[in-house]
Amino acid sequence: MPPALSFAQVRRRFGRLAVLGGVSASVATGEVLLVTGRNGSGKSTLLRCLAGLLAPDSGTIDYSEDGAPMDAAARRRRIGLVAPDLAFYGELTAAENLAFFSRLRGIGRERGDELLRRLELPPDRPTAALSSGMRQRLRWAWALLHRPRLLLLDEPFQNLDAAGVAIVRRLLAEHLAPSPAAAGAPGLAVVANPVPLEIGSVAGNLDLGA
Amino acid sequence: MPAASAVSRPASTWVREAAAVFAKEWRSELRTRYALNTLALFAVNTLVVVSASLGPLGAAPGRSSETLPVLLWLILLFAAAAGLPRSFVHEEETQTATALRLAATPSALFCGKLAYALTLLAALEALVAPLFLAVMNLDVARPGLLVATLAAGGFGLAAGSTLVAAIIAQARGKGTLFAVLSFPVLLPLLLLAVELTRGAFAGGGPPGQGEQGGLGEAGVALMQLLLYDGAVTTAGLMLFPVVWNP
Numbered sequence: 081m082p083p084a085l086s087f088a089q090v091r092r093r094f095g096r097l098a099v100l101g102g103v104s105a106s107v108a109t110g111e112v113l114l115v116t117g118r119n120g121s122g123k124s125t126l127l128r129c130l131a132g133l134l135a136p137d138s139g140t141i142d143y144s145e146d147g148a149p150m151d152a153a154a155r156r157r158r159i160g161l162v163a164p165d166l167a168f169y170g171e172l173t174a175a176e177n178l179a180f181f182s183r184l185r186g187i188g189r190e191r192g193d194e195l196l197r198r199l200e201l202p203p204d205r206p207t208a209a210l211s212s213g214m215r216q217r218l219r220w221a222w223a224l225l226h227r228p229r230l231l232l233l234d235e236p237f238q239n240l241d242a243a244g245v246a247i248v249r250r251l252l253a254e255h256l257a258p259s260p261a262a263a264g265a266p267g268l269a270v271v272a273n274p275v276p277l278e279i280g281s282v283a284g285n286l287d288l289g290a
Numbered sequence: 291m292p293a294a295s296a297v298s299r300p301a302s303t304w305v306r307e308a309a310a311v312f313a314k315e316w317r318s319e320l321r322t323r324y325a326l327n328t329l330a331l332f333a334v335n336t337l338v339v340v341s342a343s344l345g346p347l348g349a350a351p352g353r354s355s356e357t358l359p360v361l362l363w364l365i366l367l368f369a370a371a372a373g374l375p376r377s378f379v380h381e382e383e384t385q386t387a388t389a390l391r392l393a394a395t396p397s398a399l400f401c402g403k404l405a406y407a408l409t410l411l412a413a414l415e416a417l418v419a420p421l422f423l424a425v426m427n428l429d430v431a432r433p434g435l436l437v438a439t440l441a442a443g444g445f446g447l448a449a450g451s452t453l454v455a456a457i458i459a460q461a462r463g464k465g466t467l468f469a470v471l472s473f474p475v476l477l478p479l480l481l482l483a484v485e486l487t488r489g490a491f492a493g494g495g496p497p498g499q500g501e502q503g504g505l506g507e508a509g510v511a512l513m514q515l516l517l518y519d520g521a522v523t524t525a526g527l528m529l530f531p532v533v534w535n536p
Binding site for chain 2: 161
């Protein structure tokens, strides 16, 4: 059974400030949900709720893979996240960072090496010495490391040059519709602050407004 | 169908995760040497001050066995307080905590961090204890008891500090909070460890108490210290997933 994500009436406040006021949408396999809105409209907050990093005050978030619904703890482990505030160990190299998270996730180093190659990242440079664009590529490598079915992408093209954008667009297209030779099953994605994507089928445009 | 949860995972997976965290902590530490330098510098500086003031040329010899165990554990406590909380706080400050939250099982993460704190504290004790005995010109009547006290006390200090560090990591005013929260958590440990160390320096059980049948007073106090270690570690394993995740 293909993975599917739906959420209904998700609300979240920070003190007196209501950031999300009852947001609902759903996404199916091979689809992309676009989330737009001005700064402070709650796009990142919504993605953090979907990732299981933030508990909504009310509302439901349902995500299932192979017919099995997942709670927030399971969802946290399964999703892939690209976000501006995602950081890695500056004293370790890109390869060492990916090797560490590969070990945590119980996958071989080959996957990390493959992503480093595809994203044209220098494996032996300390992460602290990477440019902002290279760090964004490392976020993509980290997000795709465990072949997640659900990708949550917050400003996914931030700081990337034209070559970087081309690489990650290719990776996103493969995620949504893998070639028959690839091992993975089709995934789905929620993208906040998207540039025109022209990738996959758009499930909807959730405009969070002001 | 029941919701899948990340809580129930095979033991081998859990051990692998904890080992990965432990290895990463030491790799990062050996690159930056922040905690190693902080702990060692603090401990040696304090030791020099104490030895210059209360060493063989300072305090009256008769007071040594009463005063010196307190000083030894104060040196260990403050050195640990200077270096150990950084483990979790650093993850929040450098925003690496998000990646960890999404990839690691909380209890495995706690145990990996605890194992790192334990080895760091063991290294600190291996440096401080012999130096302390040397500069204070102390004879240890029961070296076995001293080693057991340092091991059990060090475990408790590492477990208590790791637990408090995990609790305060997401809060503001971390330094103040660490002091406030660690006081009630670490006080029983310090009282027991000081009494046992006194017993090790002076011989017999803790001062003023003679040997009894079975384990003796020292054995009972050591058992209490081990129980404390077990309780704090269990509390850490139970509380950590709650304070770590939303």
